[in-house]
Amino acid sequence: MYGDRSPISPSFTQNPFDKYNTARTMLPEGTSGIGVGSWDRLSSRKKVGERRRVARVLVGAVLVGLVTWFLVRTRQTASELYTKKAPAVVDTPHTHTPISISSDIRPDGVQIGKEKASFVMLIRNQELEDALKSMKQIEDRFNHRYHYPWTFLNDVPFSDEFIRETTKRASGKTEYGLIPKEHWSVPDAIDQEKMNAAMKKMEEDKVIYGGSLSYRHMCRFNSGFFWRQELLDKYEWYWRVEPGIGFYCDVDYDPFEFMRVSGKKYGFTITLPEYKSTIPTLWDQTLKFMKTNPSYLNSNSSLQYLLEDKDQGKAIDADPAPEYNGCHFWSNFEIASLDLWRSEAYRKYFDHLDNAGGFFYERWGDAPVHSIAAALFLGTQEIHHFADMGYMHIPWSRCPQPQEFHQYAKCVCPFELKDSFDLNGWSCQPRWWKIAGKEYGA
Numbered sequence: 001m002y003g004d005r006s007p008i009s010p011s012f013t014q015n016p017f018d019k020y021n022t023a024r025t026m027l028p029e030g031t032s033g034i035g036v037g038s039w040d041r042l043s044s045r046k047k048v049g050e051r052r053r054v055a056r057v058l059v060g061a062v063l064v065g066l067v068t069w070f071l072v073r074t075r076q077t078a079s080e081l082y083t084k085k086a087p088a089v090v091d092t093p094h095t096h097t098p099i100s101i102s103s104d105i106r107p108d109g110v111q112i113g114k115e116k117a118s119f120v121m122l123i124r125n126q127e128l129e130d131a132l133k134s135m136k137q138i139e140d141r142f143n144h145r146y147h148y149p150w151t152f153l154n155d156v157p158f159s160d161e162f163i164r165e166t167t168k169r170a171s172g173k174t175e176y177g178l179i180p181k182e183h184w185s186v187p188d189a190i191d192q193e194k195m196n197a198a199m200k201k202m203e204e205d206k207v208i209y210g211g212s213l214s215y216r217h218m219c220r221f222n223s224g225f226f227w228r229q230e231l232l233d234k235y236e237w238y239w240r241v242e243p244g245i246g247f248y249c250d251v252d253y254d255p256f257e258f259m260r261v262s263g264k265k266y267g268f269t270i271t272l273p274e275y276k277s278t279i280p281t282l283w284d285q286t287l288k289f290m291k292t293n294p295s296y297l298n299s300n301s302s303l304q305y306l307l308e309d310k311d312q313g314k315a316i317d318a319d320p321a322p323e324y325n326g327c328h329f330w331s332n333f334e335i336a337s338l339d340l341w342r343s344e345a346y347r348k349y350f351d352h353l354d355n356a357g358g359f360f361y362e363r364w365g366d367a368p369v370h371s372i373a374a375a376l377f378l379g380t381q382e383i384h385h386f387a388d389m390g391y392m393h394i395p396w397s398r399c400p401q402p403q404e405f406h407q408y409a410k411c412v413c414p415f416e417l418k419d420s421f422d423l424n425g426w427s428c429q430p431r432w433w434k435i436a437g438k439e440y441g442a
């Protein structure tokens with residue numbers, strides 16, 4: 001019933017006086033040890049009145065009842081702490097009704113973190129094991145103290161196993177959303193023949209995920225639709241989590257609260273250049289959009305972080321136009337404001353890109369789309385590098401450089417610090433440090 005994690009072991013629950021009974025039966029006949037015989041002899045020497053005996057029996061019965069009640073209660077409470085009740089029977093019809101599993105399944109599951117925030121994981125059923133590994137680390141390193149909820153999104157219904165196991169692993173509420181078809185399909189305006197030809201060509205050219213339609217749906221969804229999911233309407237902040245990540249440092253403060261209090265809107269851990277072959281016209285389309293909507297450019301934008309060395313110092317409307325260096329915040333980790341994506345500027349930007357068709361004719365990733373928008377629409381001070389977080393998503397990892405993060409095992413990074421991606425020649429981190437005025441190695 002308790003599984004092997006129960007604090008109540010069988011030897012503890014056994015009546016400790018049983019061993020005296022066993023010992024008594026082994027005594028030679030005629031001898032008496034500590035037992036009924038001794039008690040009887042003792043009693044016979046005293047003249048106890050009938051009424052007092054009845055009273056004693058009654059008091060004894062009440063005491064036994066109370067002790068039994070207490071033991072049963074204690075066992076239930078302890079077991080509840082270790083064994084989550086199975087979630088309510090979860091049916092997964094192909095409807096758009098979100099499934100919500102409330103935190104009352106576990107006495108310690110009530111949200112403690114004060115922000116309107118959730119973890120968000122877009123995920124496939126078959127990635128369950130890797131999802132649990134990611135969750136386990138985030139829970140152990142951070143969320144077991146805050147119990148923020150988890151929101152899972154999928155283009156097909158979640159399996160009962162997925163729901164059961166992720167709910168067990170979460171310390172807060174879990175919710176499961178089925179993505180509406182219109183957020184995960186090829187729009188009518190897309191010429192499918194042209195799209196198929198482009199995918200074939202990219203596959204031949206060995207462009208990463210170049211031939212995958214589902215990857216394109218994923219990138220378009222993360223760019224334009226994840227933040228429109230009904231389940232996220234109630235939140236202001238999200239922390240994107242992907243399956244199979246590594247998370248190496250304790251986070252002993254609330255990053256959502258930090259974001260709100262310090263006026264941050266977008267947070268990242270790793271920044272690197274995009275494969276140019278996946279975004280041949282993304283920057284041209286961005287320049288076109290900015291030309292017709294110049295007011296969306298933040299007066300303290302991070303434009304220079306996006307520009308090639310030769311174009312440093314250029315304005316966005318310079319002639320010839322400045323070129324994009326491909327640097328982007330790796331969006332498999334994001335702690336950000338949902339309002340950033342809900343803003344008029346971003347909605348219009350996404351619509352512009354979607355109409356241009358590059359999510360399908362090319363293979364625009366959500367990372368460069370999010371990053372360009374954040375860099376142009378936000379002030380530099382609104383973007384935050386979580387320099388205190390150790391993070392891995394295949395194939396790159398990073399950890400904080402300063403020794404103080406590694407003392408007393410606050411971070412346990414399974415690689416040498418000199419191999420941290422921040423110090424890799426591919427990293428865009430030095431560009432970010434320069435723009436944000438931060439110390440190298442932070």
Ligand SMILES: Nc1nc2c(ncn2[C@@H]2O[C@H](COP(=O)(O)OP(=O)(O)O)[C@@H](O)[C@H]2O)c(=O)[nH]1
Nearest residue numbers: 122123124127153154155214215218242243332
């Ligand atoms: N539900 C669903 N999730 C997907 C699909 N494709 C990718 N994802 C999720 O989207 C995220 C990014 O995909 P991933 O394969 O990790 O891409 P990569 O990180 O760019 O290599 C991960 O959280 C995946 O679980 C899909 O077809 N359906």
Ligand SMILES: [Mg+2]
Nearest residue numbers: 242243332393
């Ligand atoms: Mg991934």
